Amino acid sequence: MRCPYCGGLDTQVKDSRPTEDASSIRRRRICPDCGGRFTTFERVQLRELQVVKKNGRRAPFDRDKLVRSVQVALRKRSVEPDRVERMINGVVRQLESQTDGDIPTERIGELVMEGLKALDDVAYVRFASVYRNFREARDFNAIVGELEAEPDSAQTRETARQRRDAPAT
Ligand SMILES: [Zn+2]
Numbered sequence: 001m002r003c004p005y006c007g008g009l010d011t012q013v014k015d016s017r018p019t020e021d022a023s024s025i026r027r028r029r030i031c032p033d034c035g036g037r038f039t040t041f042e043r044v045q046l047r048e049l050q051v052v053k054k055n056g057r058r059a060p061f062d063r064d065k066l067v068r069s070v071q072v073a074l075r076k077r078s079v080e081p082d083r084v085e086r087m088i089n090g091v092v093r094q095l096e097s098q099t100d101g102d103i104p105t106e107r108i109g110e111l112v113m114e115g116l117k118a119l120d121d122v123a124y125v126r127f128a129s130v131y132r133n134f135r136e137a138r139d140f141n142a143i144v145g146e147l148e149a150e151p152d153s154a155q156t157r158e159t160a161r162q163r164r165d166a167p168a169t
Contacts, residue, residue, distance in 0.1 A: 001029060001040055003031035003033065003034060003036050003038070004038055005034050005036035005038075006033050006034040006036065008031050008032075008033035008034065010031070010033065011029045011030065011031045011032075012029060012030055013028070013029055014028045014029065014030050014037075015028040016028075019041070019082050019085055019086065020086070021086055021089075023043060023044070023086070024041045024042055024043035024044075024089065025041065025042040025043075026039060026040075026041055027039065027040045027041075027042070039081065041085055043089065047101060048060065048061075048101065049092075049095055049096065049101055049103055050101055050102050050103065051104075051105055051108070052102050052103065052104050052105070053105055054105065058102070061095070061103065066088065066091070066092075066108065066112070069127070069130075070084065070087075070088060070116070070127070071084075072130075073116060073123040073124070073126040073127035073130075074116075074119075074120060077122055077123050079119050079123070087115040087116070087118070087119055091108070091111045091112055091115055095107070095108065112127060112131075113127060113128050113131065116128075
């Protein structure tokens with residue numbers, strides 16, 4: 001596996017274990033050339049998926065691309081990599097099982113939005129704003145309103161926890 005930092009090919013596996021839901025193997029790697037550390041996942045691919053874009057063009061489904069767009073949304077948010085991995089696995093599993101192999105891009109976006117909503121509200125809003133291509137502020141407000149209306153959202157749980165943990169005065 002090539003080092004993502006320096007491009008070195010001689011990276012070593014330091015640790016290897018299944019993720020919590022045992023759907024993939026997680027490997028921690030280190031690059032002896034630059035000291036860079038990174039994690040890789042090994043997982044099952046049930047079938048080949050084709051993404052059908054709005055203009056009708058097809059392209060093979062690219063899991064890494066999906067991961068990158070989710071990571072952009074999650075930037076600087078503290079969400080366990082395992083949870084992110086599980087969310088993505090869930091999205092891919094749904095895509096594999098719900099379609100005949102052809103997936104409209106909108107379907108992917110919807111599933112990722114659902115997944116992110118459960119993980120992190122900020123990442124959800126970020127992803128949704130890119131995905132829905134907001135042009136007007138009221139789109140943004142609508143989605144924030146949607147979150148506030150759901151007492152079960154991750155942010156609300158977090159706030160509730162903070163309140164509970166706060167010392168009584
Ligand atoms: Zn390196």
